[in-house]
Amino acid sequence: MTDVSDAGLRRRATDAPPAIADLLHEATVCEIAEQAWLALVGEDEVLVPLPAPLPADALSSWVEIVGPWTGAVVLTCGRDTALDLTRALLGGHAPAVVEQEDVHDALGELANVVGGNVKAVLPGPSVLGLPEVGTTPPSGREADSVRVALLWRGSPLTVRVQSVLAERENEVPL
Amino acid sequence: MKILVADDSRVMRQIVIRTLRQAGYDDHDIVEAEDGRDAYEKVRSEGPDLVLSDWNMPNMTGLECLQALRGSGSTVPFGFVTSEGSAEMREKAADAGALFLIAKPFTADTFTEHLDGVLA
Numbered sequence: 534m535t536d537v538s539d540a541g542l543r544r545r546a547t548d549a550p551p552a553i554a555d556l557l558h559e560a561t562v563c564e565i566a567e568q569a570w571l572a573l574v575g576e577d578e579v580l581v582p583l584p585a586p587l588p589a590d591a592l593s594s595w596v597e598i599v600g601p602w603t604g605a606v607v608l609t610c611g612r613d614t615a616l617d618l619t620r621a622l623l624g625g626h627a628p629a630v631v632e633q634e635d636v637h638d639a640l641g642e643l644a645n646v647v648g649g650n651v652k653a654v655l656p657g658p659s660v661l662g663l664p665e666v667g668t669t670p671p672s673g674r675e676a677d678s679v680r681v682a683l684l685w686r687g688s689p690l691t692v693r694v695q696s697v698l699a700e701r702e703n704e705v706p707l
Numbered sequence: 708m709k710i711l712v713a714d715d716s717r718v719m720r721q722i723v724i725r726t727l728r729q730a731g732y733d734d735h736d737i738v739e740a741e742d743g744r745d746a747y748e749k750v751r752s753e754g755p756d757l758v759l760s761d762w763n764m765p766n767m768t769g770l771e772c773l774q775a776l777r778g779s780g781s782t783v784p785f786g787f788v789t790s791e792g793s794a795e796m797r798e799k800a801a802d803a804g805a806l807f808l809i810a811k812p813f814t815a816d817t818f819t820e821h822l823d824g825v826l827a
Contacts, residue, residue: 569811572813573812622721622722624721626725638717641716642716642718642719649810652793657793663715663765
């Protein structure tokens with residue numbers, strides 16, 4: 534954690550936007566996701582850090598972080614996986630037919646919890662946005678991102694922490 | 708006793724309620740609110756003994772709800788259950804009059820630790 538903070542301070546001292554890879558390690562993202570799964574999805578629900586191709590009909594949820602580092606935390610998985618996650622999160626309260634609204638709610642809340650914990654290890658002060666869900670997450674700089682590939686119940690999902698696109702950095706705040 | 712659970716995520720409200728049961732608070736009435744404004748109104752209409760509120764919600768945040776409640780003279784015990792547990796957030800919560808801040812993800816033990824003093 535000390536290294537993370539030091540890296541952020543050095544970057545700010547030069548007024549250069551911090552690169553996410555200097556602020557956050559893949560292992561930290563994995564650990565945050567694992568803790569979220571164990572606490573929210575179920576105490577036996579482990580995430581295995583193994584890469585596997587995402588299905589074509591993927592769904593994403595994301596939260597934006599605005600501060601000394603600005604970007605988004607994006608969770609992506611297949612629609613079937615999102616449905617299974619929703620059932621697991623609802624536990625005994627899961628209805629026979631899970632509505633799309635519940636799937637978006639569940640996937641958004643997982644991104645919110647992972648994003649909130651990622652925010653906590655990044656330099657602050659910063660602001661966390663409300664979770665959003667869709668098939669097209671915000672574009673980010675691929676080169677300036679930390680991405681972890683995981684398996685949950687054998688199905689692939691990814692967590693990506695990505696800086697905003699360069700053009701958005703030039704926007705003048707209102 | 709009555710507990711008001713405020714979160715804009717229905718799924719998260721279910722998880723909080725399930726965790727309350729797991730922590731042994733299964734004989735309390737639960738009231739749900741879907742954002743800070745709804746929580747503010749339900750504190751007035753339902754008179755809960757404790758509010759467990761998310762922080763980041765549309766319409767009115769949990770912090771704004773707490774500030775509005777204290778501004779109106781309400782002293783209802785209020786705790787945050789939020790995905791953000793930084794020192795800065797905890798300080799803001801305490802300054803506004805919150806009893807505690809439980810960071811998501813949480814466990815039943817975390818609930819017991821913070822709620823026993825309030826609900827015992």
